[in-house]
Amino acid sequence: MNILPLDLSSFDAAIIDLDGTMVDTxxxxxVALNLxxxxxxxGxxxxxxxxxxxxKGSEHLIRSTLRHVRGNEADEALCDAAWQRYTHHYLVINGRHSAVYPGVLEGLEALRAQGLRLACLTNKPNDFARPLLAAKGLDGYFEFVFGGDAFERKKPDPLPLQKTCAALGTPPARTLMIGDSSNDAQAARAAGCPVxxxxxxxNHGEPIRGVDADAFVDSLAEISPPCPAARP
Known part of the structure; x- marks a missing residue:
């Protein structure tokens, strides 16, 4: 199914992922992992x-990184110590080695101009997500920002989307999920949100077009159709 070009009048709100969707992080x-x-x-x-x-969240990233460099699962003591050091380093360098993707600002402006309420929902911890959005000038677009530690479970579980829809006060069927991975798509499908x-x-190293989604775009600017040109 492909729902582009979107009839934005079908939606009251949009929930937008952060890493890989708005910012290349x-x-x-x-840098933080290698430090x-x-x-x-x-290594x-x-x-x-x-x-x-x-x-899939910072805890998963740290465990996967330790497994990758060691060749086996790390014990809890090492995972806990690694989490502390990773958090320390990430907070220092957050946003310094990342960039907003082309078309993101245009896409956010267009969605907001259409009257959609916007929320950012990411598996990134709140303490990382909020400063990054602020550093990149994106924080002012969102009524709500929910990180991976905001709810009991993370995407691909539907709970974060359900909770975000509740915060926005919009039904899932009228709340568009915009993301970059199977996590976003699976969560949206289970929550009843178009995606x-x-x-x-x-997308975890897998082709994105193999994921069950309603549409694919090469830029957020493509989600909202351009205004018709004024007649001379």
């Missing part, structure tokens, strides 16, 4: 490694 992840690994003399990861591991996926993000 792989550089931040790589963490250096603290334990455990390093590359951007390609991280692209396949990111998207559009961007083609440039992080």
């Amino acid at each position: 792989i550089g931040d992840f790589v 963490m690994l250096d603290d334990f003399s455990l 390093y990861v590359t951007a390609r490694d991280v692209e396949a591991m990111v998207g 559009v996926l961007v083609t440039y993000g992080y």
Whole structure:
């Protein structure tokens, strides 16, 4: 199914993912993870490694990174220590090695101009997500920002979308989910939200067009159709 061009009058709100959808944060992840690994003399990861591991929350990312460099599962003590060091480093470098994707500002402006209420929903911890949005000048677009630690469960569980719809006061069927991965699509499907996926993000190393979604776009600017040109 493809619902583009969108009739935005069918929606009251949009929920938008952060990493891989609005901001390319792989550089931040790589730097923070490698600083963490250096603290334990455990080697390093590359951007390609991280692209396949990111998207399911920081705890999953740290465990996956430790497994990748060690070749086996890390014990809880190492995971806890790694989390502390990762948090320390990430808060220092947050946003310094990342960039807003082309078309994001135009897309957000167009959605807001159509009267849609906007929320950012990410598996990134709140303490990372909010400063990043502020650093990139995106925070003013959103009524709500919910990180991966805002609710009892993370995407792909539908609970975060259900809770975000409740905060917005909009029914799921009239709330568009915009993301970059199967996590976003699975959560949206289970919550009853239509879903559009961007083609440039992080989908655990898998082709994005193989994911069950209503539409795919190469830029957020494509989601809202351009205003018709004025007649001379």
